[in-house]
Amino acid sequence: MxxxxxxxxxxxxxxxxxxxxxxxxxxxxxxxxxxxxxxxxxxxVMRAVRQAEQQLFARDLPKSYMSPLGNLEYCRDIEELVLGANHPVLLEERIVSAQTPGAGSALRAGAEFVHSLSEDSVVWVSEPVWGHQLEFFEKAGIQVRTYRYYDQQGSTLDFAGMLEDLRSMNENDLLLLHGCCHNPTGQDLTIEQWDSLADLVVETGAVPFVDVAYQGFGKGIDEDVAGLRLISAKVPQLLLTVSSSKSFGIYRERAGILSVIVSKDAKDIESVRRKLRDTVRQLYFMAPNHGAAVVHEILSTPELEQIWxxxxxxxxxxxxxxxxxxxxxxxxxxxxxxxxxxxxxxxxxxxxxxxxxxxxxxxxxxxxxxxxxxxxxxxxxxxxxxxxxxxxxxxxxxxxxxxxxxxxx
Ligand SMILES: Cc1ncc(COP(=O)(O)O)c(C=O)c1O
Structure with missing residues (x-):
């Protein structure tokens, strides 16, 4: 062969x-x-990470299997870190998350999840796009369309072109956005532009898919997710991937989340959870725990969180x-x-x-x-x-x- x-x-x-x-x-x-x-x-390697690892080793933790949804304490920490603890989506319990082996796997699993529910969905990605991101959707069988985003010759955002292209989105199409620090261009959207996109999403029935891989690298830990917080409060449903690779410097430990935010009238959030669990299990069975455990240790220990x-x-x-x-x-x-x-x-x-x-x-x-x-x-x-x-x-x-x-x- x-x-x-x-x-x-x-x-x-x-x-x-x-x-x-x-x-x-x-x-x-x-x-x-x-x-x-x-x-x-x-x-x-961050000091907070080294210290968290030492605390974990000292506790002699078990190494048995976990659910395919992974480390749920970590999922909750990351949901709160990106959305803010008092975000309506969290208060209304409209979010279901899986811990994934990084955001790369989360993107692939998110694409698979959508394709299995809606075969005709198209994903709209920025031009230029981070090439690996494109592959995750193509390999799941999702059709890809591009929207104008960045004028490389003029080194500027092309927001008018972006809006014009995205007016062709249909119901259930995915709109892939970078939460902050756009890869590859570094060119981010203003909060007003996020607001206009939220309106367009509501108008067209598309579903935003927000990829947050660099929280804290742009303007600040909260400032970098202001656009995500706004759009997720305005639109009925959303997919979210978050990477801990860069923000915690734990690249090879592989920790991230895939979250599904469901609309207020969703019939059965437990079915969404079961579907998500089956999707990730069929792709990679179970995520590794170490990176997620380290991040949870940091975010649940006030002194470590301060250091981080x-x-x-x-x-x-x-x-x-x-x-x-x-x-x-x-x-x-x-x-x-x-x-x-x-x-x-x-x-x-x-x-x-x-x-x-x-x-x-x-x-x-x-x-x-x-x-x-x-x-x-x-x-x-x-x-x-x-x-x-x-x-x-x-x-x-x-x-x-x-x-x-x-x-x-
Ligand atoms: C925009 C974006 N999303 C996702 C990822 C994947 O990150 P992870 O290491 O968590 O798989 C990256 C990594 O470079 C990225 O730039």
């Missing part, structure tokens, strides 16, 4: 990492990976200062070029206004590796790396007159 497999092409993100690891240059730079690095280039909040605040301040430094470095190497978009955007990523061909040239000549759409991890760069990126950007711009200037979508 396996002998027959040939000419298999990696997906573009994996392919980039394969090229990166095969590049022998000692100067190669990885701006692709979506992790936070501190000044020393390390992916730090201040560590996350520090990370956010570092990201903001990196954005300022990268903007300044790019502008000083490219006189007259306005890189202010880098400071206006949120979270780890921004997309450089260069084409796919130019991105490839930068890879060949400068050994700088980016994800599709010239997505760079601004938060992972040190001073030398941003200087090298600025130099490479100046080089491709200077080379441009001899080549067509097309920016890849």
């Amino acid at each position: 396996f002998r027959e497999l040939c000419d298999y092409t990696n997906d573009p993100i994996e392919a980039m990492f394969v090229r990166l690891s095969g590049d022998p240059s000692p100067d190669k730079i990885d701006l692709g990976i979506g992790v936070f690095r501190d000044d020393s280039g390390k992916v730090p 909040r201040s560590e996350l605040d520090e990370i956010r301040h570092h990201v903001v200062s990196m954005r300022k430094a990268v903007r300044e470095t790019i502008e000083s190497a490219n006189p007259g070029f306005d890189a202010s978009f880098i400071e206006r955007q949120y979270g780890m990523f921004s997309c450089l206004p260069i084409s796919e061909d130019e991105q490839f040239l930068v890879e060949q000549h400068f050994h700088i590796y980016m994800l599709p759409n010239a997505r760079v991890n601004v938060a992972a760069m040190n001073g030398n790396q941003s200087a090298k990126l600025a130099e490479a950007f100046a080089w491709v711009r200077a080379e441009r007159p001899s080549r067509p200037q097309q920016v890849s979508a």
Whole structure:
């Protein structure tokens, strides 16, 4: 069976990492990976996480199976963290959640859940989109349509285009939104724009599917979920995925949630819970518990929660200062070029206004590796790396007159 497999092409993100690891240059730079690095280039483990782990080990906890819905205390903590403890959805008990192995699995399970209930549903995703997100829906058999979101050439949000495209949504279509720190662009919606989208969702009967992967990396822990809190209070039903990978720095421990918010007139929330339990069990049987247990330990221990909040605040301040430094470095190497978009955007990523061909040239000549759409991890760069990126950007711009200037979508 396996002998027959040939000419298999990696997906573009994996392919980039394969090229990166095969590049022998000692100067190669990885701006692709979506992790936070501190000044020393390390992916730090938070003090709150280490302390929570020690507390858990000291308690000699069991390791038997749990329900496929996973760690329900963790689910409740995350529901309260993202929605706020007094959100009407929680007070009215209209939410059902599963703990998943990260938000990646939650997206895949959410897509499966919807497809099994409504085969004709379409998902609307932003252009550009984080490629893995697209796969999760396609593999579940959901048709994908795109809406205009970001003008890469002008480095601006295209909200008018977004609204125009989304007016074609039908009842039960999914509208995929990023809670904050949009991946790949870093370009977020204002609260007024979230409000307009909520109205459009109510008008069309579509269902928002909000993916929160970077809470605390943008404006603040509560500020980053203001749009989610607003839309979930206004629309009848919603799907939600939340990742603890970045906000708690526990990437490989795999903790996240998939939540279904049902309408006030939903007939039987217990059936929704059973359906969700069957969906996740059929996909991966059961999520690992360690990451979820660590997060629950932090969020249920006031001193640990305080430490975690201040560590996350520090990370956010570092990201903001990196954005300022990268903007300044790019502008000083490219006189007259306005890189202010880098400071206006949120979270780890921004997309450089260069084409796919130019991105490839930068890879060949400068050994700088980016994800599709010239997505760079601004938060992972040190001073030398941003200087090298600025130099490479100046080089491709200077080379441009001899080549067509097309920016890849
Ligand atoms: C927007 C978005 N959603 C979901 C995920 C998946 O996160 P997790 O590590 O929890 O699977 C990521 C990870 O990069 C992401 O950027």
